[in-house]
Amino acid sequence: MKCALVRPSGEVVHTERHPTGAARGPAAVVDTVLDIAEGLADKARADGLTPVACGIAVPGVVDEATGTAVWSANVGFRDVPLRDLAAARLGLPAALGHDVRVGGLAEARLGAGRGTTHVLFVAIGTGIAAAHVVAGSAAAGAHGAAGEIGHILVRPGGPRCGCGRPGCLEAVSSASAIARRYAELAEASRADAASDGARPAVGVVTAANVAARAAAGEELAGRVWREAVEALADGLATGQALFDVQTIVIGGGLARAGGQLLDPLRAALRERMTFHREPRLVAAALGDEAGSLGAALLALDSLE
Ligand SMILES: [Zn+2]
Numbered sequence: 218m219k220c221a222l223v224r225p226s227g228e229v230v231h232t233e234r235h236p237t238g239a240a241r242g243p244a245a246v247v248d249t250v251l252d253i254a255e256g257l258a259d260k261a262r263a264d265g266l267t268p269v270a271c272g273i274a275v276p277g278v279v280d281e282a283t284g285t286a287v288w289s290a291n292v293g294f295r296d297v298p299l300r301d302l303a304a305a306r307l308g309l310p311a312a313l314g315h316d317v318r319v320g321g322l323a324e325a326r327l328g329a330g331r332g333t334t335h336v337l338f339v340a341i342g343t344g345i346a347a348a349h350v351v352a353g354s355a356a357a358g359a360h361g362a363a364g365e366i367g368h369i370l371v372r373p374g375g376p377r378c379g380c381g382r383p384g385c386l387e388a389v390s391s392a393s394a395i396a397r398r399y400a401e402l403a404e405a406s407r408a409d410a411a412s413d414g415a416r417p418a419v420g421v422v423t424a425a426n427v428a429a430r431a432a433a434g435e436e437l438a439g440r441v442w443r444e445a446v447e448a449l450a451d452g453l454a455t456g457q458a459l460f461d462v463q464t465i466v467i468g469g470g471l472a473r474a475g476g477q478l479l480d481p482l483r484a485a486l487r488e489r490m491t492f493h494r495e496p497r498l499v500a501a502a503l504g505d506e507a508g509s510l511g512a513a514l515l516a517l518d519s520l521e
Contacts, residue, residue, distance in 0.1 A: 272516030319511025321348025450485035468501030
């Protein structure tokens with residue numbers, strides 16, 4: 218859990234990190250969230266600050282209107298009224314948001330999308346999810362599940378996605394999909410060449426390893442990286458057809474590849490634009506603090 222004390226200006230005055238301990242079950246995680254929030258409010262007062270609101274963001278399906286963590290595969294939340302629990306514990310107004318949507322909110326208002334009104338934030342890590350931010354506000358959808366760009370179908374009959382369907386964007390272009398695809402192909406080519414009997418096992422490979430090997434000119438890594446970029450461009454082109462944004466901000470672990478990701482992605486996206494305007498494609502600027510900042514913004518917005 219990444220936590221922060223944030224001034225209304227967006228200035229971060231204190232940060233903390235705590236283990237989620239998801240294996241303890243959702244009730245224990247909720248207790249920990251409330252304990253940490255209370256501790257942060259106490260810390261603020263001890264430092265002569267006045268806490269005015271509490272923002273919390275969680276993964277999964279989040280109903281922001283009722284402040285309910287509806288569903289989360291990672292933490293096991295099922296209809297947890299987290300906003301009201303936090304408000305009761307802290308005696309402060311509280312807001313509950315979705316991790317990627319609040320990250321997008323922060324990037325759009327304070328980070329890489331600053332100065333533009335229509336922003337699509339796309340987080341690429343173990344999965345792929347997005348936030349569509351218009352005039353500083355991220356739409357949550359009718360059921361709290363807007364922005365699931367990772368489940369756009371880009372490769373019918375392709376690799377099976379965690380959602381159960383073959384060919385979703387995140388089954389091809391997420392960091393975990395890139396690592397998996399490379400390991401499969403490398404293992405297959407090793408098996409083909411096994412007659413020399415001396416080839417080492419492929420071992421554990423990350424998307425960052427694949428990026429490094431592609432940059433060093435390794436053919437197989439280059440192919441896997443290109444395939445991922447092409448599929449990502451298909452997904453972003455669909456996003457642009459739907460949302461017509463000025464800026465697409467790429468965040469999450471894969472964005473650390475920088476120009477190696479953004480340069481070919483920009484070119485591939487440009488090829489796919491017909492009458493749509495090409496968006497500016499940039500890397501996220503706020504790093505790990507985007508979520509805490511966005512949760513704070515959401516809490517401040519809820520006071521208005
Ligand atoms: Zn899917």
